[in-house]
Structures are given as structure tokens and as C-alpha cells.
Amino acid sequence: MWEQVHSGDYWERHKVAKRGRFVSDRAKARADKLLEKPVAMPWRTVRDAIHDLPDPERNPAAASSVHNHRFQPGARSYPGHTGSPLEEPAKTLKAGVHGVHGGENMLRHADGRIRYFTVRESARLQTFPDDFVFHGSWTEAMRQLGNAVPVTLAELLARDIQCRSRRLVEQRPFQ
Numbered sequence: 001m002w003e004q005v006h007s008g009d010y011w012e013r014h015k016v017a018k019r020g021r022f023v024s025d026r027a028k029a030r031a032d033k034l035l036e037k038p039v040a041m042p043w044r045t046v047r048d049a050i051h052d053l054p055d056p057e058r059n060p061a062a063a064s065s066v067h068n069h070r071f072q073p074g075a076r077s078y079p080g081h082t083g084s085p086l087e088e089p090a091k092t093l094k095a096g097v098h099g100v101h102g103g104e105n106m107l108r109h110a111d112g113r114i115r116y117f118t119v120r121e122s123a124r125l126q127t128f129p130d131d132f133v134f135h136g137s138w139t140e141a142m143r144q145l146g147n148a149v150p151v152t153l154a155e156l157l158a159r160d161i162q163c164r165s166r167r168l169v170e171q172r173p174f175q
Contacts, residue, residue: 002038004087005031010042014051022087022110043089046107049124056118067133068119068141075106075116083108084117090125093117095146105142119145127151 003010004023011021023031054062056071063069077083083106084090091104105122106114117125119134119141127150134141 001027001031001043002034003042006034007037010045010087014047024085024088027088045088046084046086046090046125049090050121053118053121053124057115063118066120067130068123069121070118070138072116072118072138075114077106077108077114082106083114086110093122093125093142093146095143105146117142125150127153 001023003013004021005028011018053066053069056063056069060071063071075083081104083104085108087110094104105117107117107121108114116138119138120130122142122145123132123134124130126145126148128145128148129151134144136144
């Protein structure tokens, strides 16, 4: 948010023209509370995750060259289920329908257009590598992704557990 509101670095990194830049009022308010640029790494936005994928709705031919990257029609917004804004971190992917078909598994553009995430886009949000191929229907793949732990989170947890285990072994050698 800092880079979007204060420095503009986010927009430059993604080559977004000034007329195409949109920051929600909520994001502006949050960024304005920050007195200086945060030291931590920036949040990963939906755009950060999917910027180099072809638009599956507008360019289906190019999208078909990417595994699991097909447009899924029928996305509709409901109160409380409005999709993930392109310029913000993604909302949690839902594993099932939960009464609202598609739920939060949608991309919301600044102009209000929405569409379902493709399986590949959802996999990117969950930090799966691009060579990981999902099998089955869109619904089944989205269920798998909604139930998945993000790959980079699993890696960090595994490294932490490994480090802690080594320290325990070093502190208490086996008899």
C-alpha cells in the first residue's frame, strides 16, 4: 500500500499508466497511517502473482498455452462475496461452494468487472510452481487449492521445524 499511495514504485514495477492506477479508500487510509516506509517486504498483491499470465477471458488462445488457465464463465458478486481486488492481497480461496457459487474465488477489477480465477491463477496465489498440474474439473481443482497450505508457508514452517529439531538434538544428545 505504501508503494501504491506514497512512492508509486508498485505502479512503475507493473508498468501501469497513471490513468489505470486505482487505490481503494481503505488502502489509502491504511497507507496514510504509516509515518514512514515499512521495512518489511511488501504484501504480494493479486497483480504481483498473475501479472505475466495472459487474460483468459480476452485472450483465450494465449491462455490455452498455460496449464490450467481457462476462463470459467458465470461469476457473480453477492453481498459479502465480492472477489479479490487486483491491487490488494487475495482473499482466502474457498474450498467449496458454501452456499454461494464461486464465493471469493474471483478477481475484481477496479472498474467493477469480476471473473473467476483460473486454476493457474489460484495456484499462483497459493505459490504453487507453474509446472504443478492439477487434474479434474475446475470445481475439483479449486477445492484442492482452497484446502491447500500455500507452498512458501509450508516451506518456511518445515525449515523452522527442522532448525528447532536440530537445536533440541544438540542440546540433548541421545544416550
